[in-house]
Amino acid sequence: MHKLHILGLGTGKSEELSYKAYNLINSEKPKYARTIRHPVLTEQSYKNLKAFDEIFEKEDNLEQVYQIIKETLDYALDQYDEIIYIVPGSPYIGDRIVDSYLNEQHGIEIDIIDGCSFIDKAIKLSGTQNMRVNIIDGQVLNQYSIDIHGDNIICGIESQALASRIKIELTEIYPYDTNVIFMDILKNKREQISLFELDRQENYDYSTYIFVxxxxxxxxxxxxxxxxxxxxxxxxxxxxxxWDRKQTHMSLRECVVEEAYEVVDAIENNDVDNLVEELGDLLLQVVFHSQIAAEEGYFNFEDVIAGICKKLYSRHPHVFLDSKAHDETEAKLNWDEIKEKEKKTSSYTEKIAGIPQSMSPLTRGYKIQSKAAEVGFDWPNASGAVLKVKEEIAELMEAYETMDAVKIEDEIGDLIFAIINFARFMGINPDIALNKTNKKFIRRFEFIEKNADKDLKDMTLEEMDYLWELSKRH
Incomplete structure (x- = not known):
C-alpha cells in the first residue's frame, strides 16, 4: 500500500516543528511542497524536495493547477510508494489536494502531521476577543460573504491586484477610512492601516491576511x-x-399602493436613483406586513420568500422541467395554465371574478375584458371596439339630457369600460395612458401659472385658455 505523509509546516521556523515533523522533513524520502515560500523551507536546503510554485505562476486556472499537482503526487506514489506532501500552516485548512486525498483514500495510507494553522495565528495577531469571526478566502470574497455584524478575517491576499479588488468590495460596505489590521502571518507582523491603504502596502503573499x-x-x-x-x-x-407599533395590515393598504405607484413613476421618468429609493420603500412594505403577520403567528418573511420561489419553480416548467416554451407567448400560456390549475377555478366566471377588486378599476377592467376575450367574447377587431365607444358616448349624451344622476353614472362607467376595451386592442395600458395625461395636464397648468401676469384667480377662462394653447407648443 502506498503511504502519503502530509506535513503541515505551521506558521513559524523549523524549531517550532514537532519531533516527527522535523525528522520527516530531514529524511531522504521524496518531498513535494505546495510552495517553497515558507521560513522552514527557505532557511536551509532539503534533499529530494520539489515545489509547485512554478505551476502556480504559469497557470491562471486554479483547477488546472490542482489537477497537475494531484497527478504529480499520484505518479510519485506509484514510483516511490512513500512520499511527503508539505503544506504551509495546517493540512486540514485550505488545501484542496489534502481534501482530495482524504475523500478518496483508495489504496493509500494517509499520515497527517498537523501544524498551527494560519487562521489560528491570524486570530491571535488580530487581538480579537470576539467568539464570532468570519473567515473568507480573499480569492472568492464579495460583499455578500462579509459578516457585517461580526469580525472578518480575509485570507491569502497574494497580490496588489487582489488587494485592490478586495478594497473595492469592502468599501461598498465599510467607510473608506475604516481601520483594518494588515497581517503577515509568517513574519508574525501586524499593522493598523486605513481601508483605503489596503492596496498601497509594500508586500503581498499567500500569508497576507487582514482583519476587519x-x-x-x-x-x-x-x-x-x-x-x-x-x-x-x-x-x-x-x-x-x-407609529410603527400601531400599524396593521389594513392601515398599511394605501401605503402599499402608493409605494407601487411611486416605483412606476421612477421607471417612467427613467430616474434610476429614485428607483433605488422607491424599490426600497416598496420592499419595506413587504417586510412590514411580514413582521405584523409573524407577531400574530400567521407567517413570516421566510414564508413569503419560500412561497414566491416555489411559484417561480412550478410556473417555469420550460426552464426547470421538460416542458417547452419557444417564445414569450408560450411561456405566458404555461404560466396561465398552471395558475388556473393551482387556483382550481371551475368556471370562466370564477376566473373573471377572481381578479382582485382592490386593483385600480382601469386595470381590473382591462383584465376582465382580457379574460372574456380568451373564450371568444370579444370584437373581431378594433373597429368594433371603436363603434362601441361611439355608441356609449351617444348613450351618455341621452342620459345627460335626462339629468338623471344614477343613469349618467352608469353611462360614464360604460363609456370608460368601452374605452378600456379599445385601449386593450391597441396594446395600451389605460392606467399608464391616464397617468401620462395627468402629468401632461400638470405640465401645461404649470406653464399657465408661470406665464400668467397676475394671480390665476384673477384671470378669465379665456386668458387661461390662451396660455393653455400656448403650452402645447412647448
Whole structure:
C-alpha cells in the first residue's frame, strides 16, 4: 500500500516543528511542497524536495493547477510508494489536494502531521476577543460573504491586484477610512492601516491576511435583508416607534399602493436613483406586513420568500422541467395554465371574478375584458371596439339630457369600460395612458401659472385658455 505523509509546516521556523515533523522533513524520502515560500523551507536546503510554485505562476486556472499537482503526487506514489506532501500552516485548512486525498483514500495510507494553522495565528495577531469571526478566502470574497455584524478575517491576499479588488468590495460596505489590521502571518507582523491603504502596502503573499473588526451598524454603507428585518422588528418592539407599533395590515393598504405607484413613476421618468429609493420603500412594505403577520403567528418573511420561489419553480416548467416554451407567448400560456390549475377555478366566471377588486378599476377592467376575450367574447377587431365607444358616448349624451344622476353614472362607467376595451386592442395600458395625461395636464397648468401676469384667480377662462394653447407648443 502506498503511504502519503502530509506535513503541515505551521506558521513559524523549523524549531517550532514537532519531533516527527522535523525528522520527516530531514529524511531522504521524496518531498513535494505546495510552495517553497515558507521560513522552514527557505532557511536551509532539503534533499529530494520539489515545489509547485512554478505551476502556480504559469497557470491562471486554479483547477488546472490542482489537477497537475494531484497527478504529480499520484505518479510519485506509484514510483516511490512513500512520499511527503508539505503544506504551509495546517493540512486540514485550505488545501484542496489534502481534501482530495482524504475523500478518496483508495489504496493509500494517509499520515497527517498537523501544524498551527494560519487562521489560528491570524486570530491571535488580530487581538480579537470576539467568539464570532468570519473567515473568507480573499480569492472568492464579495460583499455578500462579509459578516457585517461580526469580525472578518480575509485570507491569502497574494497580490496588489487582489488587494485592490478586495478594497473595492469592502468599501461598498465599510467607510473608506475604516481601520483594518494588515497581517503577515509568517513574519508574525501586524499593522493598523486605513481601508483605503489596503492596496498601497509594500508586500503581498499567500500569508497576507487582514482583519476587519465589526463596527457600529449605523456607520455601514451597505446592509442586507436581515438588517431590514431586524430593524423592523426593533421598530415594532417595546422600545421602538409608536407609529410603527400601531400599524396593521389594513392601515398599511394605501401605503402599499402608493409605494407601487411611486416605483412606476421612477421607471417612467427613467430616474434610476429614485428607483433605488422607491424599490426600497416598496420592499419595506413587504417586510412590514411580514413582521405584523409573524407577531400574530400567521407567517413570516421566510414564508413569503419560500412561497414566491416555489411559484417561480412550478410556473417555469420550460426552464426547470421538460416542458417547452419557444417564445414569450408560450411561456405566458404555461404560466396561465398552471395558475388556473393551482387556483382550481371551475368556471370562466370564477376566473373573471377572481381578479382582485382592490386593483385600480382601469386595470381590473382591462383584465376582465382580457379574460372574456380568451373564450371568444370579444370584437373581431378594433373597429368594433371603436363603434362601441361611439355608441356609449351617444348613450351618455341621452342620459345627460335626462339629468338623471344614477343613469349618467352608469353611462360614464360604460363609456370608460368601452374605452378600456379599445385601449386593450391597441396594446395600451389605460392606467399608464391616464397617468401620462395627468402629468401632461400638470405640465401645461404649470406653464399657465408661470406665464400668467397676475394671480390665476384673477384671470378669465379665456386668458387661461390662451396660455393653455400656448403650452402645447412647448
Amino acid at each position: 473588526e465589526s463596527i457600529d451598524i449605523t456607520m455601514l454603507d451597505m446592509y442586507n435583508i436581515n438588517d431590514l428585518k431586524n430593524l423592523m422588528s426593533l421598530l415594532r418592539g417595546p422600545d421602538g416607534c409608536p
